[in-house]
Amino acid sequence: DQQVKQNSPSLSVQEGRISILNCDYTNSMFDYFLWYKKYPAEGPTFLISISSIKDKNEDGRFTVFLNKSAKHLSLHIVPSQPGDSAVYFCAASESYSSASKIIFGSGTRLSIRP
Amino acid sequence: DSGVTQTPKHLITATGQRVTLRCSPRSGDLSVYWYQQSLDQGLQFLIQYYNGEERAKGNILERFSAQQFPDLHSELNLSSLELGDSALYFCASSVALTRGGEVHYGYTFGSGTRLTVV
Numbered sequence: 001d002q003q004v005k006q007n008s009p010s011l012s013v014q015e016g017r018i019s020i021l022n023c024d025y026t027n028s029m030f031d032y033f034l035w036y037k038k039y040p041a042e043g044p045t046f047l048i049s050i051s052s053i054k055d056k057n058e059d060g061r062f063t064v065f066l067n068k069s070a071k072h073l074s075l076h077i078v079p080s081q082p083g084d085s086a087v088y089f090c091a092a093s094e095s096y097s098s099a100s101k102i103i104f105g106s107g108t109r110l111s112i113r114p
Numbered sequence: 115d116s117g118v119t120q121t122p123k124h125l126i127t128a129t130g131q132r133v134t135l136r137c138s139p140r141s142g143d144l145s146v147y148w149y150q151q152s153l154d155q156g157l158q159f160l161i162q163y164y165n166g167e168e169r170a171k172g173n174i175l176e177r178f179s180a181q182q183f184p185d186l187h188s189e190l191n192l193s194s195l196e197l198g199d200s201a202l203y204f205c206a207s208s209v210a211l212t213r214g215g216e217v218h219y220g221y222t223f224g225s226g227t228r229l230t231v232v
Binding site: 004034059100 | 222
C-alpha cells in the first residue's frame with residue numbers, strides 16, 4: 001500500500017523552463033511534507049518542506065504547493081538548470097518532529113535538456 | 115558531507131550468504147533510520163532505532179535484523195540473501211535545518227551501501 005505516490009517515473013524539461021513534479025498521498029494523518037533530491041552514487045539530500053498549516057513554501061528557485069483537500073503536492077523549479085537533473089523524492093510524515101518516521105514515494109527522474 | 119557514515123560502499127555476495135552493513139549517525143544524534151532502495155523503487159523504510167531501542171518498524175523481512183550499539187552506531191544484518199535483496203541500503207539521521215528563518219525537520223542520509231547478490 002503506497003501512501004505516497006509519484007505517478008511520473010520521469011520528466012524531461014528544457015533548460016530555463018519550469019519543472020513541475022507531482023505527488024499524491026493517501027494518509028490523511030500526514031502533517032508534514034518534504035522533497036528530497038538524489039544524484040547517482042549519493043544519498044538523498046533535503047530540498048524543501050512544507051507543513052500542513054501552509055499551502056505554499058518557497059526557497060529560491062524551488063516552490064512547494066500543498067493542496068490538502070486533494071491530498072496533492074507539487075514541486076516547482078523555475079528556471080530549470082542542468083544541475084537540477086536528478087531523482088526527486090516526495091515524502092511525508094505524520095508529525096512535524098525530528099523523531100517522526102518519513103514515508104517516501106518512488107521518485108521522479110528529472111532530466112533538464114539544453 | 116552529511117555526517118552520516120556508511121560502510122562498506124559496495125558489497126557483492128552470493129545467494130544464501132549473510133552480510134552486515136554499518137552506519138555511524140551524525141555526532142550526537144540518537145536516531146538511526148534504515149531504508150532500502152531497489153531498482154525503480156522508492157525508499158522503503160525498514161527500521162528505526164533511537165538511543166539503542168527499536169522505535170519503529172517498516173517493511174523489514176524476517177531475514178533482516180538491526181541493532182544500535184551504546185556508541186550509537188548501527189548495524190543492519192541481512193541473512194539468507196536472495197537475488198531480490200540486491201539494492202541500495204541507506205542509513206539516515208534526524209536533522210533540523212534552518213532556512214529563511216524556518217526550521218525544517220528531515221533526515222540526512224549517508225551515501226549508502228550498494229549490495230549485489232549474485
